[in-house]
Amino acid sequence: MKQFVHRMVRFAGLLLTVWTLGLLASLVSPQVESTLVAKQSDWGHVNQKTLEWREGHVSPDVMFFGSSTCYCGIDPHALESHGLRGFSFCSNAQGPQHSTVLLEAALKDHVPAMVVLDLYPMLCTAPTMSAEPLRDWAVNGNLWTAPWRDAMLTMLRNAQDPFAAVQMLYFGLRNTWTPSGDRTKPDLHGSYSGLGFVPRSFPALEAVPETTPPSGRWSSTALAAVDAARRMCEQQGVSLVLLTPPQLVQQELEGRPSRSGMAWIDGNAWPSAKTPGFYYDDHHLVAEGAASYSTWLAAELNRQFQRP
Amino acid sequence: MLFNSVEFLVFLPLVFLAYWAIQPLTRTAAGLKTQNALLLVASYVFYGWWDWRFLSLIALSTVVDWWVGRRIHASRNARNLWLALSLGLNLGLLGYFKYANFFMASWVDAWGRLGVNVETSTLNLILPVGISFYTFQTLSYTLDIYRGKMKPTASLLEFAAFVGFFPQLVAGPIERASALLPQIQRPRTFDLTLAQSGLRLMLWGMFKKVVVADTCAPLVDNIFAHHEDYSGLTLIFGAVLFAFQIYGDFSGYSDMAIGTGRLFGIRLNTNFATPYFSRNIAEFWRRWHISLSTWFKDYVYIPLGGSRHGMAQTVRNTFVIFLVSGFWHGANWTFVAWGGLHALLFLPLLWKGQNRKHTAAPVQESGFPSWRDLMGMATTFSMVVVAWVFFRAESLDHATSYLARWGQGGLKMNTFSAAACLWIAVMMAWEWLIHIPAFRTWFTSPRRGMVLLRWSAYSCCAWFVVKHFHNQADFIYFQF
Numbered sequence: 001m002k003q004f005v006h007r008m009v010r011f012a013g014l015l016l017t018v019w020t021l022g023l024l025a026s027l028v029s030p031q032v033e034s035t036l037v038a039k040q041s042d043w044g045h046v047n048q049k050t051l052e053w054r055e056g057h058v059s060p061d062v063m064f065f066g067s068s069t070c071y072c073g074i075d076p077h078a079l080e081s082h083g084l085r086g087f088s089f090c091s092n093a094q095g096p097q098h099s100t101v102l103l104e105a106a107l108k109d110h111v112p113a114m115v116v117l118d119l120y121p122m123l124c125t126a127p128t129m130s131a132e133p134l135r136d137w138a139v140n141g142n143l144w145t146a147p148w149r150d151a152m153l154t155m156l157r158n159a160q161d162p163f164a165a166v167q168m169l170y171f172g173l174r175n176t177w178t179p180s181g182d183r184t185k186p187d188l189h190g191s192y193s194g195l196g197f198v199p200r201s202f203p204a205l206e207a208v209p210e211t212t213p214p215s216g217r218w219s220s221t222a223l224a225a226v227d228a229a230r231r232m233c234e235q236q237g238v239s240l241v242l243l244t245p246p247q248l249v250q251q252e253l254e255g256r257p258s259r260s261g262m263a264w265i266d267g268n269a270w271p272s273a274k275t276p277g278f279y280y281d282d283h284h285l286v287a288e289g290a291a292s293y294s295t296w297l298a299a300e301l302n303r304q305f306q307r308p
Numbered sequence: 309m310l311f312n313s314v315e316f317l318v319f320l321p322l323v324f325l326a327y328w329a330i331q332p333l334t335r336t337a338a339g340l341k342t343q344n345a346l347l348l349v350a351s352y353v354f355y356g357w358w359d360w361r362f363l364s365l366i367a368l369s370t371v372v373d374w375w376v377g378r379r380i381h382a383s384r385n386a387r388n389l390w391l392a393l394s395l396g397l398n399l400g401l402l403g404y405f406k407y408a409n410f411f412m413a414s415w416v417d418a419w420g421r422l423g424v425n426v427e428t429s430t431l432n433l434i435l436p437v438g439i440s441f442y443t444f445q446t447l448s449y450t451l452d453i454y455r456g457k458m459k460p461t462a463s464l465l466e467f468a469a470f471v472g473f474f475p476q477l478v479a480g481p482i483e484r485a486s487a488l489l490p491q492i493q494r495p496r497t498f499d500l501t502l503a504q505s506g507l508r509l510m511l512w513g514m515f516k517k518v519v520v521a522d523t524c525a526p527l528v529d530n531i532f533a534h535h536e537d538y539s540g541l542t543l544i545f546g547a548v549l550f551a552f553q554i555y556g557d558f559s560g561y562s563d564m565a566i567g568t569g570r571l572f573g574i575r576l577n578t579n580f581a582t583p584y585f586s587r588n589i590a591e592f593w594r595r596w597h598i599s600l601s602t603w604f605k606d607y608v609y610i611p612l613g614g615s616r617h618g619m620a621q622t623v624r625n626t627f628v629i630f631l632v633s634g635f636w637h638g639a640n641w642t643f644v645a646w647g648g649l650h651a652l653l654f655l656p657l658l659w660k661g662q663n664r665k666h667t668a669a670p671v672q673e674s675g676f677p678s679w680r681d682l683m684g685m686a687t688t689f690s691m692v693v694v695a696w697v698f699f700r701a702e703s704l705d706h707a708t709s710y711l712a713r714w715g716q717g718g719l720k721m722n723t724f725s726a727a728a729c730l731w732i733a734v735m736m737a738w739e740w741l742i743h744i745p746a747f748r749t750w751f752t753s754p755r756r757g758m759v760l761l762r763w764s765a766y767s768c769c770a771w772f773v774v775k776h777f778h779n780q781a782d783f784i785y786f787q788f
Contacts, residue, residue: 007500015766018764022771163777
């Protein structure tokens with residue numbers, strides 16, 4: 001047994017050496033980096049929005065948290081016509097579990113008047129925190145100081161994704177030495193237009209796709225995350241709005257959170273919610289759709305502001 | 309608990325250390341009992357992590373079969389009755405949890421086809437993970453005692469540790485009591501070589517599951533779900549990917565189970581032996597899910613008469629085991645069709661008397677197969693891929709519609725994954741290389757430089773396992 005433990009320790013030493021060599025090779029070569037660690041990507045523009053937030057020129061009245069339906073469907077600029085400013089902290093596949101962790105960090109940076117949680121139904125059925133948004137933030141994000149670092153570590157713990165720790169460490173160091181620039185895979189169908197918004201330029205649909213709407217049930221962890229968000233907002237005196245994004249093929253979930261203490265806006269009530277020409281798939285809006293939806297949503301949110 | 313989970317990464321070292329810490333005590337009967345008790349508790353924690361309520365089913369099956377085993381051995385007149393009790397309980401549990409809804413739906417459907425509307429409600433049942441595996445394991449115990457091939461154990465603890473042994477509890481290999489129980493009954497000593505080979509096997513199994521199978525999984529799911537939208541070539545690609553997905557998934561699990569067993573000084577049987585290098589269907593079935601194939605051969609095929617009573621009965625028995633084997637996989641006609649198709653592919657070999665051809669390893673001394681062998685491998689793999697479509701499809705209509713589109717759309721590919729192809733190539737190339745004697749000797753050489761090279765290779769393998777670890781997808785065979 002002693003010999004076994006001795007060999008295991010020696011192997012662990014070699015393993016660390018080989019891994020370190022791999023990371024050093026990644027620093028030198030973009031090809032090695034994308035094979036061994038990850039390829040940085042503009043998809044969702046987490047890099048741009050975190051950079052913009054880090055510069056500290058934004059102090060929004062409304063902060064948005066959610067998934068791709070949020071960052072390509074809601075243009076925070078639309079709030080400006082109501083004298084409000086918004087900012088979107090949305091990323092790919094970001095469910096309520098991730099949003100709540102990021103919200104906690106954001107509230108330490110800035111306390112807005114309102115927080116909107118964009119809840120794409122199928123992301124609310126996940127029983128555990130998925131790794132995709134964590135990796136998006138770890139690989140493409142530019143927020144490495146507290147409280148964001150703590151948020152990433154919380155997501156790391158909950159998503160149980162050891163490799164995201166390697167990515168966080170690697171890109172945290174690498175971004176301080178070399179700008180990502182030419183190593184980043186461009187998003188050919190979305191350009192960053194500020195405040196976290198990424199309008200999409202995919203061809204619009206001509207008809208409603210023939211798919212059966214999936215059904216499901218709110219997971220207990222998603223419910224707990226929404227409840228935690230409610231408590232956080234209550235403590236800070238912030239209004240919390242839960243938002244269901246518009247979908248061409250509407251999904252219905254069972255067991256949604258109770259409405260007490262929170263406003264709920266259904267994006268499917270937007271008059272153009274069933275217009276195929278505003279979507280590029282059954283739930284993502286193209287730029288024109290986002291413009292129309294954002295105008296409608298800004299008016300709805302403004303109405304929430306007017307409430308006593 | 310999944311092998312590919314963080315919980316298991318904590319659970320395994322803890323159990324491993326506690327298990328071998330007790331080892332010096334195992335020279336006494338009390339010490340061995342303590343070690344087996346630890347194994348049993350660890351196994352129940354491992355299983356209960358998924359759903360503790362179903363531990364009662366394992367416990368019930370364990371207690372009844374242990375008791376029945378003793379009764380069969382002691383009884384002269386009522387042996388058949390005791391065996392019937394064991395069969396009734398195990399097959400009853402399996403039938404209720406796995407097949408009740410299927411039979412009810414088939415009943416309603418059959419009457420519906422005759423124009424009679426029968427109303428029935430379905431049961432809201434959860435299929436207990438691993439029920440097909442551990443019921444077959446306990447059944448082999450009572451059947452072997454009934455046939456006088458082994459004696460029952462007097463210790464319920466030993467028997468419970470055998471049934472519940474966590475590495476293979478939920479997805480096999482299905483171990484025979486005659487192979488595993490004696491290992492539980494005698495003191496184990498720590499074997500450095502065995503433990504190291506166990507770790508290597510665990511790493512390789514994890515690679516096959518996490519890197520290969522889980523990379524293929526989303527593509528396969530997408531292609532099978534939207535097959536109407538894809539060209540024939542894409543559908544063929546989807547079926548081939550599924551062939552490697554299920555191989556990586558299931559053989560990966562088996563490797564991890566066998567490897568984990570070795571860490572505890574217990575040798576489990578090989579479950580997969582490079583099945584995709586088989587040169588005919590009969591060889592494929594000697595190399596795929598070996599523990600299940602041999603179970604059906606020993607407890608169904610041979611008792612039915614095997615191949616001893618002429619061609620007609622041999623054909624009948626062949627169909628019986630393939631259909632039952634298909635049905636064992638799941639309560640769906642697709643699995644029956646999958647089994648039936650394999651039986652049909654087996655028949656020509658039976659008629660020509662070639663079903664026992666190719667018993668030697670497919671990888672030759674030189675490393676290169678003959679053209680004849682290569683053609684055999686390609687043909688066998690193609691047939692297996694066609695059959696996998698039935699296995700993967702949601703329904704028979706889905707399978708036939710999927711296959712009917714194979715000729716459509718020319719050479720257009722709607723979706724492709726270079727990463728999946730690369731990982732499949734790595735997996736298959738390694739499985740070929742490691743069976744070439746000269747390469748094996750070179751790679752396992754104890755020279756210092758080779759040790760460094762080998763450990764570096766393991767480190768790279770571990771890197772990609774960790775990189776792909778986040779999926780934590782269930783194993784396909786958990787549903788069976």
